[in-house]
Amino acid sequence: MNANGAQEDRVGPEDAFAEASMTVVHDEANAYDAVVPPIVQTSLFTFSSYAEMEETYKGLKNRPTYSRGLNPTVRVFEEKVAELEHTEDALGFGSGMAAISSTVLTFVKPGDRIVAVKHLYPDAYRLFQTLLARLNITVTYVDGKDQDAVTEALPGAALFYMESPTSWIMEPHDVRALATLAQRQGVVSVIDNSWATPIFQRPITLGVDLVLHSASKYLGGHSDVVAGVVAGPHALIDKIRKQTLPYLGGKLSPFDAWLLIRGLRTLPIRMKAHEAAGLDIARRLQTHPKVASVQHPGLGNRLPAGLDGTSSLFSFIFREGVDIPAFSDRLRLFKLGVSWGGHESLVVPAQVVRNQAAGPNSAIDFGIDPRSVRLHVGLEGVEALWNDLKEAIEHASR
Ligand SMILES: *Cc1c(COP(=O)(O)O)cnc(C)c1O
Numbered sequence: 001m002n003a004n005g006a007q008e009d010r011v012g013p014e015d016a017f018a019e020a021s022m023t024v025v026h027d028e029a030n031a032y033d034a035v036v037p038p039i040v041q042t043s044l045f046t047f048s049s050y051a052e053m054e055e056t057y058k059g060l061k062n063r064p065t066y067s068r069g070l071n072p073t074v075r076v077f078e079e080k081v082a083e084l085e086h087t088e089d090a091l092g093f094g095s096g097m098a099a100i101s102s103t104v105l106t107f108v109k110p111g112d113r114i115v116a117v118k119h120l121y122p123d124a125y126r127l128f129q130t131l132l133a134r135l136n137i138t139v140t141y142v143d144g145k146d147q148d149a150v151t152e153a154l155p156g157a158a159l160f161y162m163e164s165p166t167s168w169i170m171e172p173h174d175v176r177a178l179a180t181l182a183q184r185q186g187v188v189s190v191i192d193n194s195w196a197t198p199i200f201q202r203p204i205t206l207g208v209d210l211v212l213h214s215a216s217k218y219l220g221g222h223s224d225v226v227a228g229v230v231a232g233p234h235a236l237i238d239k240i241r242k243q244t245l246p247y248l249g250g251k252l253s254p255f256d257a258w259l260l261i262r263g264l265r266t267l268p269i270r271m272k273a274h275e276a277a278g279l280d281i282a283r284r285l286q287t288h289p290k291v292a293s294v295q296h297p298g299l300g301n302r303l304p305a306g307l308d309g310t311s312s313l314f315s316f317i318f319r320e321g322v323d324i325p326a327f328s329d330r331l332r333l334f335k336l337g338v339s340w341g342g343h344e345s346l347v348v349p350a351q352v353v354r355n356q357a358a359g360p361n362s363a364i365d366f367g368i369d370p371r372s373v374r375l376h377v378g379l380e381g382v383e384a385l386w387n388d389l390k391e392a393i394e395h396a397s398r
Contacts (some may be wrong), residue, residue, distance in 0.1 A: 084198040090231035096214025098250025099228030112158035117144035119166035144173035179207035200309035217341030278312025312377035327396035340376035
């Protein structure tokens with residue numbers, strides 16, 4: 001007996017710790033009936049027996065082993081995106097660029113050629129011009145409005161990469177027509193759908209093979225996650241899952257997946273609010289005497305078939321006589337910052353991006369007018385946002 005009267009051979013503190021370590025509550029099937037999916041914040045999953053482990057490794061049983069490959073919270077997000085995009089399967093990534101690079105690298109090999117529309121998201125363009133060039137993969141850039149040029153470029157290509165509307169200049173394409181051209185040539189087609197989201201555009205239903213997103217933007221919707229996702233039929237997604245994702249390792253974290261699931265719950269109402277506010281601000285800018293033109297797909301004629309609405313990221317071009325740095329500094333609600341898709345309104349002056357000093361792309365001209373400014377219209381309220389813009393323009397006008 002010791003001083004406390006306990007038997008020396010009873011369970012000591014260390015043994016109790018070991019006992020407690022073995023306590024596992026299994027409720028995999030229904031997650032305790034939680035209305036919100038739990039964050040399964042674990043790197044690995046253990047097996048109950050040698051037989052189960054062997055079965056899993058033989059591929060006879062599909063269950064999580066290690067969170068680089070499969071994690072239940074990430075899987076909930078993937079299944080939701082697959083549903084939203086009207087397709088079978090999806091894969092989450094740690095960023096939109098991880099989704100883009102893993103997807104593209106799954107379908108090309110050295111010597112191959114990609115056909116891509118012009119005015120891509122700049123880092124996708126840089127990926128093509130730098131890393132892919134080092135792998136001896138070439139890219140033919142085409143005007144997505146010119147279907148003859150696309151028809152001419154496609155034969156023999158390994159991949160057709162689209163974005164509609166395109167980055168910065170916001171040019172919408174006839175996605176169904178372009179996807180049909182790719183199908184005819186047997187070329188796998190991919191589209192970046194970050195701008196429209198599945199609320200306004202469901203490219204799989206238009207004949208595109210794979211649809212990807214920077215989930216950092218509208219899907220997440222709260223400016224608190226960097227993430228990506230690609231969706232499509234099982235056969236193509238499985239190729240990415242098996243051939244690329246495990247080795248490039250750009251996986252999505254359970255906590256970020258959980259934030260994305262929360263964001264998705266309000267996606268339809270957020271998108272409708274962004275659409276209304278964005279169009280309202282775009283129309284007011286269009287009639288402003290200091291504005292030369294507004295690049296917003298909702299202002300033109302009809303939207304192309306398959307694009308059911310517009311989000312709130314667009315650009316406009318100032319006339320001479322507006323000091324753009326002074327305008328930028330005067331804004332109070334619109335913050336200077338990249339990215340988009342959250343609550344906050346944001347502004348990016350083109351000249352800053354064009355002057356981007358570092359990297360291999362300093363000399364690349366993206367064809368953006370130096371007097372153009374990109375806006376993301378957030379959810380602060382249109383009147384306050386318009387007053388902010390109007391006042392800053394007035395202040396910056398000579
Ligand atoms: C931001 C963005 C990306 C890249 O996504 P990240 O999550 O930042 O890696 C890709 N495409 C478009 C259109 C984007 O705006």
